[in-house]
Amino acid sequence: MTEDEALELLIPGVKSKKLSLEDERKSKDLVKMLGYLPLAIDQVRGFLTEAGYATSIDKYVDVFEKHKEKVIKPVGVVPNAMVQRSNLYTTFELSLAPFVEAGNEPALRILMLGAFFGLAPIDEAIFLEYRKVQPAEARPAMPAQDPWDQIRFRRTVLSLAEQSLVKLHSQQDRFAYSLHPMIREWLRLRVDTNPRSVITWRPWT
Structure with missing residues (x-):
């Protein structure tokens, strides 16, 4: 992805917005820091949009840098060995934070289960x-509504897609989602599983 394409993804319509030289510099520095990786940039855009741009780019960078080491350390990934991946993991975690803080268990379970499917849409x-x-007691890792709550499931997936945490696949009567391969990789590192395959979110250590 070129710098111009990255800036357009970060700030849609950027060419017509006439950013100040300082804001343009900060934006260019940010997309460069993210390695021009589309998914990471899209997650930052979603984060800033959700905050109503109350969080400025320089504040985001500050939070990003402080959060990055905290994100990587629990799973033993060395940032210098995989810079692009560690940047994506960090933008993912920052975008996911509101779901965690809100205790949105269905969203977390949908993500965690997705990490253990194949690459095809789920x-x-x-x-x-x-x-x-399966009886309810045999499926503790599934979203907990019984009977199946289609509206809640789809609303949850849509909310994840709005933050670029999943990719939505919706066509006619089909509703599905998928995870970016690097996000699947991160989630597999980021979760614990017990012998009964009940997937739980790994707390920070």
């Missing part, structure tokens, strides 16, 4: 079929 029908054949 269809809502998989969850629905599983609920038909």
Whole structure:
């Protein structure tokens, strides 16, 4: 991705907004820091949009730098060995933070389960079929509504997609989502599993 494309992704319509030289410099520094990685930039855009741009770019960079080491350390990933990945992991965690702080368990479970599927889109029908054949006590890792709450499931996936935490696949009667390969990789590092395959969010240490 070129610098101009990265800036347009970060600030849609940037060419017509006539940024100050200082804001333009900060924006260019930010997309460069993120390695011009589209997903990371899109997550930052979602974060800033959600905050109503109350969080300025320089404040975001400050939070990012402080958060990065905290994000990477618990799973033993060395930032210098995988800079682009560690940047994406950090933007992902910052975008996910509101869901964690709100105790949005369905959103976390949808993400965590997605990390253990293949790369193909994960269809809502998989969850629905599983609920038909498994009693409630045998599926603690699934979103907890019973019977299946389609509206809540889809609303949760949409809220994750708005922050570029998942990619939405919706066509006619099909509703599905997928995770970027690097996000799947991060979530596999970021979660603990016990022998019963109940997936839990790893707390910071």
